[in-house]
Amino acid sequence: MKAYRLLTEEDTSAFCHKVTLALSKGWELHGSPAYAFDAETGKMRCAQAVTKDVDGVVYDPDMKLGQL
Template identity: 80%
Template sequence: MKAYRLLTEEDTSAFCHKVTEALSKGWELYGSPSYAFDASTGKMRCAQAVIKEADGEYDPEVKLGGL
C-alpha cells in the first residue's frame, strides 16, 4: 500500500523537524511545500505532503505516523 500524509505546522523550526523526522522514518517528499497565512492565528503555516510504501492493505484505522 502507498501511504500519504500532509504534514503541517506553524512556520518555525518545529515544521522542519517534523518533516526531517518523517524522512528519517522512510517517508519521501511528495510535491512542493506550501506556505500560507493563517488569519485566525495571525501566523504563517507550512505544509508538505509525504508518501511511503508500506506493507499490508489500507485500513482507515491505521495510524499513518506509526508507519
C-alpha cells in the first residue's frame, strides 16, 4: 500500500521539524512544498506532501497514517 499525508504548519521551524521527522520514519517527499497566506490568522503556512510504501497493510480509513 502507498500511504499519503499532507503535512501543514505555520511557517516556523516546527514545520521543518515535522517534515524531518516524517523523513526519518521512511516517508518520502512527494512534489514541491506549498506556501500560502492564511488570512484568518494573518500568518504564512507551509505544506508538503509525503508518501510511504507500506508492505502488509490494508488501507482502513480509521488508520493513523502518522504511525505507519
